[in-house]
Amino acid sequence: MKLFNEPSPLETRIISFRFGLENSASLDTYLAHDGYKALRKALEMTPDDVINEVKASNLRGRGGAGFPTGLKWSFVPRASEKPKYIVVNADESEPGTCKDRLLIQNDPHQLIEGVLLGAIAVGAKKGWIYIRGEYNYLIAIMDKAIEEAYKNGFLGKNICGTEFEFDLYTHTGAGAYECGEESALLESLEGKRGVPRIRPPFPAISGAFQAPTLLNNVETFASVPAILRMGGAAYADLGVPKSGGTRMVCMSGHVNKPGVYEVPLGFPMMKFVNEIGGGIWKGRQLKAIIPGGSSSPLLTAEECDIPMDYDSIAKAGSMLGSGGLMVMDETTDMVKLALRIMRFYQHESCGWCIPCREGTTWLKKMLQRVTDGHGQTRDIDLIGDLAQNMLGRTFCPLGDAAAMPTIAIVKKYRNEFEAYVAKNPFAASELVSIS
Amino acid sequence: MTFSPELEAKFADLVTHYPEGRQRAALIPMLMFGQDEIGSVTQEMMDEFGKRLGLSTMQVDEVVGYYSMLHKKPMGKFHVQVCTNVACMLRGGAELYDHACHKLGLGHKQVSADGRISLEEVECMGACSWAPAIQVNYDFHHEVSTDQLDTILEGLQ
Amino acid sequence: MALVNVTINGVSVQAENGALLIEVAKQNGIEIPAFCYYEGMSLQAACRMCLVEVEKAPKLMAGCTLPVAEGMVVRTESEPVVKARKTTLEFLLSNHPLDCPVCDKGGECELQDMTFKYGVGESRFTEAKQHVPEKQWSPVVFYDAPRCILCYRCVRVCSEGMGVGALGVANRGVYSEIIPSHGDHLECDECGSCIDICPVGSLTSGIYRYKTRPWEMEHVGTVCTHCSNGCKTTLGVRNNEIVRGNNRDRSGINGEFLCVKGRYAFDFNHHPERLQTPLIRNGDGVLEEASWSRALKLVAEKFKALAGPKFGVIGSTRTTNEENFLLQKFARTALGTANIDHHRSGDVVTLVDSLSGKSGQLATVADVYTAKAVLVIATDLSQQHPLLANNVRANFRHHKAAVYAVTPGPVREDKIARKFLRSAEADSIAAVEQLREALSKAGDLVILFGDSIQGDKVRQLVAFGESLGIPVKYVCLVDYANSRGAMDMGMLPDLGPGYHATAPGLSLHQMLAATDLSALWVVGANPLKGGKKLASVGAFVVVQDLFLTETAQRADVVLPAGSAYEKNGTVTNVCGQVQRIKKGIETVGSKADLAIFGLLARGMGISLGAVDADTIFAEIAATVPGYSQLPMPIILTGGAAQTHPVNGRVPASTVPGNISSARDTLFTTGSLTRYSKILNEVLEKPGALYR
Numbered sequence A: 001m002k003l004f005n006e007p008s009p010l011e012t013r014i015i016s017f018r019f020g021l022e023n024s025a026s027l028d029t030y031l032a033h034d035g036y037k038a039l040r041k042a043l044e045m046t047p048d049d050v051i052n053e054v055k056a057s058n059l060r061g062r063g064g065a066g067f068p069t070g071l072k073w074s075f076v077p078r079a080s081e082k083p084k085y086i087v088v089n090a091d092e093s094e095p096g097t098c099k100d101r102l103l104i105q106n107d108p109h110q111l112i113e114g115v116l117l118g119a120i121a122v123g124a125k126k127g128w129i130y131i132r133g134e135y136n137y138l139i140a141i142m143d144k145a146i147e148e149a150y151k152n153g154f155l156g157k158n159i160c161g162t163e164f165e166f167d168l169y170t171h172t173g174a175g176a177y178e179c180g181e182e183s184a185l186l187e188s189l190e191g192k193r194g195v196p197r198i199r200p201p202f203p204a205i206s207g208a209f210q211a212p213t214l215l216n217n218v219e220t221f222a223s224v225p226a227i228l229r230m231g232g233a234a235y236a237d238l239g240v241p242k243s244g245g246t247r248m249v250c251m252s253g254h255v256n257k258p259g260v261y262e263v264p265l266g267f268p269m270m271k272f273v274n275e276i277g278g279g280i281w282k283g284r285q286l287k288a289i290i291p292g293g294s295s296s297p298l299l300t301a302e303e304c305d306i307p308m309d310y311d312s313i314a315k316a317g318s319m320l321g322s323g324g325l326m327v328m329d330e331t332t333d334m335v336k337l338a339l340r341i342m343r344f345y346q347h348e349s350c351g352w353c354i355p356c357r358e359g360t361t362w363l364k365k366m367l368q369r370v371t372d373g374h375g376q377t378r379d380i381d382l383i384g385d386l387a388q389n390m391l392g393r394t395f396c397p398l399g400d401a402a403a404m405p406t407i408a409i410v411k412k413y414r415n416e417f418e419a420y421v422a423k424n425p426f427a428a429s430e431l432v433s434i435s
Numbered sequence B: 001m002t003f004s005p006e007l008e009a010k011f012a013d014l015v016t017h018y019p020e021g022r023q024r025a026a027l028i029p030m031l032m033f034g035q036d037e038i039g040s041v042t043q044e045m046m047d048e049f050g051k052r053l054g055l056s057t058m059q060v061d062e063v064v065g066y067y068s069m070l071h072k073k074p075m076g077k078f079h080v081q082v083c084t085n086v087a088c089m090l091r092g093g094a095e096l097y098d099h100a101c102h103k104l105g106l107g108h109k110q111v112s113a114d115g116r117i118s119l120e121e122v123e124c125m126g127a128c129s130w131a132p133a134i135q136v137n138y139d140f141h142h143e144v145s146t147d148q149l150d151t152i153l154e155g156l157q
Numbered sequence C: 001m002a003l004v005n006v007t008i009n010g011v012s013v014q015a016e017n018g019a020l021l022i023e024v025a026k027q028n029g030i031e032i033p034a035f036c037y038y039e040g041m042s043l044q045a046a047c048r049m050c051l052v053e054v055e056k057a058p059k060l061m062a063g064c065t066l067p068v069a070e071g072m073v074v075r076t077e078s079e080p081v082v083k084a085r086k087t088t089l090e091f092l093l094s095n096h097p098l099d100c101p102v103c104d105k106g107g108e109c110e111l112q113d114m115t116f117k118y119g120v121g122e123s124r125f126t127e128a129k130q131h132v133p134e135k136q137w138s139p140v141v142f143y144d145a146p147r148c149i150l151c152y153r154c155v156r157v158c159s160e161g162m163g164v165g166a167l168g169v170a171n172r173g174v175y176s177e178i179i180p181s182h183g184d185h186l187e188c189d190e191c192g193s194c195i196d197i198c199p200v201g202s203l204t205s206g207i208y209r210y211k212t213r214p215w216e217m218e219h220v221g222t223v224c225t226h227c228s229n230g231c232k233t234t235l236g237v238r239n240n241e242i243v244r245g246n247n248r249d250r251s252g253i254n255g256e257f258l259c260v261k262g263r264y265a266f267d268f269n270h271h272p273e274r275l276q277t278p279l280i281r282n283g284d285g286v287l288e289e290a291s292w293s294r295a296l297k298l299v300a301e302k303f304k305a306l307a308g309p310k311f312g313v314i315g316s317t318r319t320t321n322e323e324n325f326l327l328q329k330f331a332r333t334a335l336g337t338a339n340i341d342h343h344r345s346g347d348v349v350t351l352v353d354s355l356s357g358k359s360g361q362l363a364t365v366a367d368v369y370t371a372k373a374v375l376v377i378a379t380d381l382s383q384q385h386p387l388l389a390n391n392v393r394a395n396f397r398h399h400k401a402a403v404y405a406v407t408p409g410p411v412r413e414d415k416i417a418r419k420f421l422r423s424a425e426a427d428s429i430a431a432v433e434q435l436r437e438a439l440s441k442a443g444d445l446v447i448l449f450g451d452s453i454q455g456d457k458v459r460q461l462v463a464f465g466e467s468l469g470i471p472v473k474y475v476c477l478v479d480y481a482n483s484r485g486a487m488d489m490g491m492l493p494d495l496g497p498g499y500h501a502t503a504p505g506l507s508l509h510q511m512l513a514a515t516d517l518s519a520l521w522v523v524g525a526n527p528l529k530g531g532k533k534l535a536s537v538g539a540f541v542v543v544q545d546l547f548l549t550e551t552a553q554r555a556d557v558v559l560p561a562g563s564a565y566e567k568n569g570t571v572t573n574v575c576g577q578v579q580r581i582k583k584g585i586e587t588v589g590s591k592a593d594l595a596i597f598g599l600l601a602r603g604m605g606i607s608l609g610a611v612d613a614d615t616i617f618a619e620i621a622a623t624v625p626g627y628s629q630l631p632m633p634i635i636l637t638g639g640a641a642q643t644h645p646v647n648g649r650v651p652a653s654t655v656p657g658n659i660s661s662a663r664d665t666l667f668t669t670g671s672l673t674r675y676s677k678i679l680n681e682v683l684e685k686p687g688a689l690y691r
C-alpha cells in the first residue's frame, strides 16, 4: 500500500522528507539519507547534552498534550535501581489523526533512531512500540526494520561498536482509544485492562513494569534525529517561540486535497486549508474546523484565521492536540456531528470513573434523541450543563475530551439544536419519565 | 490447546520481550494472534493462555471484554469494518455503512449465515485523510465509494 | 515523618507530610465523602465523590489520592465542591434503579445516604435505563449489575483482603460489570466480605436478603463460635432468630473481617434437629423425651451416688470460661474426681512451660498484623485460622511483612511468602533451621505453629526462637472458640485453673479406655465421634449438648444446652485474648450449661456459690493467674484483653496422642457446622481454588 499524498511545495519536510523515496522504509535508503547520523553524534555526547539539545529545540509532545519534550526527558531519574524503559505511543486513535501511521510505514528507521536517542538521554536499555491493533500491517513493517537494525548493529549489544545497547520490540494493542492515554497504555502493555493509573507517580518515575519510563508519541521521537542533526536551536527556529519545529498535520474532511502535510509550527491555518488543502471542496464555504483531533473544540470559520501553534490555538479556545485537522463545509450538520463525537467517547470510555462513564452515556442518549427529532428546548441546556459537569472532574482527560467539543458545539451552533427541537411536535411539553 | 508451529514459535519469542516475571504482558498480543488463527477468542484459548501466563481464566476474561478487537464469537471469514467517525462521516462514511448493511443484509457485528462475511461499524481507524475508509480483516481500503465497496464485497471469496 | 501545616475549611491542622487528604480530614473530624476509597485497600480515585477545592489547583482534586503538603489550603464543602458532588450523584443515579423501597440495602445504603445529604430531589434523566437481570453466583452471593456503582471495593476485598481474587471486571465503559471467578458462578472462600463491603444493594446475601429491614433487627455484639480466632460479630436478630452476622462497626480484634463460618454458619442454631427437651434412656434402652425436672432429678441423684475417683468429666472447647471454670470446680470439689479433660488441639501447656520466667511472648491477633516477620509452621492457616491468616496478609500488604511458611503441602501463604518450605510435619523443626539466617535479621517475629508441634518439639521451637536474638512471640494454634479458655480454666487432668498443678487424673483418652468408670459427664463435646467406643459399658453417661451427637446417643441422660448465641460469659481465643459473649436469642427448651450446673448442684444439695456469669468471672479474675490483671472495662465494653498465664514452670508432661487438631477447614467445624444448612450448600473443594 502506497500511503502518502502528493507533497505540497508549501511544506517544510523535516521528518517526512524521505517519504516517497524508493524503498523509503529500508535501511539502505535511510542510511543514504542522513540515517543514523544523529545516533553517531549522540554517542559522542553526554546524556545531558542530548537532553539540552532537545530542550533547545522547543519540541513539544506530538501526542496531544503538547508537553515540552526536553523537560519530560529530564524528569527520568539519572540513577535508578530498576532498569529504565522507553515506550513509544503508536496507538494513534484520536479521531482525525493519521500521521504516526505514515511515519512508521514510510520511515521506520527514523523512529528507531529517535528511540535510541531517547535511550541515550535517559539511560534506557529496552523499549516497546505500542501499536494500535488495527495497524497490523505496520507491525510487520516495523518488525522488519527492527530486524534490519539488529543485523546492522543499530540495535542489540554494542550499537555502532560502542558500549551502548538497546532492545526494541513492537507490541500490539487490541482496539481501545483509551490505551492512547499514557498510563492506560502502560497497563495495556502489561497485559491488563486499559484503565488509566493514578498519577503521580508519572511514567518518568514509575511507568512500564513500575520502572522509570520515557513515553512519547511516534512523531515526537521521530523528530529528534533531525533536531540532533541540525541542532536544537535551528530546529526551534523553524517554528515560533515555545512551539519549535514542524508538525505533521492531518487534513481531512471537506477539502479538495486532504492529506498529511508537514508544516512549521505557526503556519497559518487558513493558508494551510486553502493553499495546501486546495480549499473547500465543491466550491462551498468553510463552516468550521476541528484543529487537533475530535477532542479539541471546533473553531467557527471566523475563528480560523490563526497561526497553527500550541499557544495561538489555545488562545482561540481550542488545542493543536494530535494534529488532526478536520474541515467542515457549510452543509455540515452540527447536531449530528456532536452526536457522532459523543458516540465515539461513549464507546471508548473505559468505565473507570463515574462522570465519564455515565456522562458520556447520558449525553449520547440525549443527543440521539434530539437528532431523532424528540428533543425539547431544555435538553439543549441540559446537554451543555452535563458536559460542563464532566469537565475537570474525571479521572483521566478522556472525560474532558468528550466534554470540551460538546460544550463548544452547543455554544456555537445552538441554533441548529433549536432547529432540531422545533421539529418535535411535543417540544414544549414537560415530559418527565418516572424511571 | 495447540496452535500452528509458526504461532507457537511466535509465542515463545514473544514472552522473552518482557522483563522476567512480567510475562503477563504477552497476553494481549497472544490473544490477537490467537484470534487471527482460530477465528475468535474461545473459552479454551482463554483457559490455555491463562495457564501459560499464570492467570485465572477470569483474569483473561477481564482483558478480553475490554478490547473491542477481541471477539468471543467468531466473525466472518471476511470481517468488513466501516468507519463512520467524524473524518469518514464528513466524506460519506455513514452512507457507506448503510450501503454495506443493505448490500450484505447484515447489521452491526452480524455474521452472514454461511460465516463468510461479517460487518462492523467501527470507530476512527487512522485513515482520516483518506476517508471514507474500510478495513477488511487487516486490509485497509481508502477513499471508498459505494461502487468500489460493491466491487470489494463481491471480491471477497 | 515531618509534619506539615494544612488548612482545611479554614481550620489549620498538622498532618504527616504526604498523608492522604481524606485521612487527614477524617482525623480532624471532617468527612470527605467517598465510595471507592476504602481504608486499608488500594487507591482507585474512580468514584470522584471526594473531589475538593485546593487553592492554586486548576481544578477540583480527588481527596482520596491527594497527599497533603506544607501550606495546602483545602475546602471540602465549598460551593463548587458541593455542586460537583451533586452532579456526580446525578450521574450515578442516571443509570441506577431507583427501587430503594424494594432494595435489600435500603436503610443502610451509602448511595442513599449520600443522595440524602447532597442530592437533588428531582431527576433530569428521562432516558431509558439499561437493564441487566440479577445473577446468582453462589448460594450466598447475588449480583445485581444495574445497582453496581463500580467502586471496586468487592474486587479489592477479595483479592487484597482475602488473597482469593475471585472477582473481576468485565467489559468496558458503561457495560462494565463485576464477574465471578468461574464463568457464571463463584468458587471462593464464600466469606461474604464482598457483600458487606458493597456500598449499595448490588451484592446481596443469599441468606439475609428480603428477610428484614435493617431497622427491624436488634444488633447484638458477640463473638463467633466457630473457630479459635475469636472474631467479633454483630448478630442481626429479628423475632428471636439470627438473620445476619457481620462486623460492620469494626469493633473487636477482627475489624470487619469474618469468614464464611462467622458470616453465615450461625444457622445451625435454628436447625430442626436442635434438642429442645431432655432425653432419658428408658427401660427398653431408647432415649425418650422427659421433663427438665425429671431429668435433673435423675442426674443429681446419680451424680451424688457415683461421685468419687471413678467419675469422669469432659469439658468443652466451646462453652464459656465461666462454664469450664465452674465445671472443673464442680468436678474437683463436689464430685471428688481428678478425671477432667477436654479435647485438646494444641500444646499450649508445653508452650506456657517453655516460656516460664519470660513475659510478653504470647502474640496477640494484632501482633500478627504488626510483626516484621511471620513464620507459619505445620498448618493451613487460611483454611483453619481465617482471621490470623487475614492479618498475615494485611501485614504483608500494609507493612511488607516477611512471611515464611513451612508446611507439608501448598498453602495460600505461599503466595506472599518471602520463602516457603515443603516439609513433612514431623520434620518441620529441622526444616525451620533453613530459615535461621533470614529470620535472625527479621527485626521481630511471630511464630504460629500447628498441633503436630507438641511436647519436646515445642521446646525445640522455643529454643530456636530464643537463639535468633530478636524478639519472638508465639501462637500455639488451637481449634475452637474456647479451646484456649478450657485450658486456662483447668479443664485438664493434672492442671487446675491458671496451669497450677493438681492431683493427677485420667486424660480424655484414658477415660474412654478405662473399663471401670462409674459415670461420664460430657459437656459440649463429642468424644465418641467417628465410631469411638466408651470402654466402661456400665458407666452412667450424661451429655449436655445442642444436638444428638454420637456421644449423646450413648448417653443415659441428654440435657439440651444453649448455644453461645444464647448466653453471656467470656471466651478466650487462640492468642489468649479474653472477650465477652452476649446473649442474643433464646431457644425454647434448652438451658445454658452454666444454668444446668447450678440446677444440678442444687439438686445434689451442694453449694457452688452464685451461678451467674458475672459473679463467676469475678471469681476467675480474683483467683486465676493471668486473668487477674485483665482490664475489666475493656472486656465489659466488648473489647479484647490478653491473659498472661506465664507463671513459672508447669509440671505437665505431654502424652502423645492427647493432642490433635480436627483440622477443620473453612467449610467444616464438625459438630456445629454440619448442622449449618448454608455451609453445607457452599461446600467447595477447600483450597483447590487458590493454590
Ligand SMILES: Cc1cc2nc3c(=O)[nH]c(=O)nc-3n(C[C@H](O)[C@H](O)[C@H](O)COP(=O)(O)O)c2cc1C
Residues within 6 Å of the ligand: A060, A061, A062, A063, A064, A065, A066, A067, A069, A089, A090, A091, A092, A093, A094, A177, A178, A179, A180, A181, A182, A183, A215, A216, A217, A218, A220, A221, A396, A397, A398, A401
Ligand atoms: C484519552 C487519551 C487518548 C490519547 N491517545 C493518544 C494517542 O493515541 N497517541 C498518542 O501519542 N498520545 C495519546 N494521548 C496522549 C498521551 O497520554 C501522552 O500524553 C502522549 O503519548 C505523550 O507523548 P508526547 O509527549 O510525545 O505527546 C492520549 C491522551 C488521552 C487522554
Ligand code: SF4
Residues within 6 Å of the ligand: A178, A196, A348, A349, A350, A351, A352, A353, A354, A356, A357, A394, A395, A396, A397, A398, A399, A400
Ligand atoms: S475519564 Fe474516567 S471513565 Fe473516562 S476513560 Fe478516563 S478514567 Fe476511564
Ligand code: FES
Residues within 6 Å of the ligand: C033, C034, C035, C036, C037, C044, C045, C046, C047, C048, C049, C050, C051, C062, C063, C064, C065
Ligand atoms: S473516593 Fe476519591 S475518587 Fe472515590
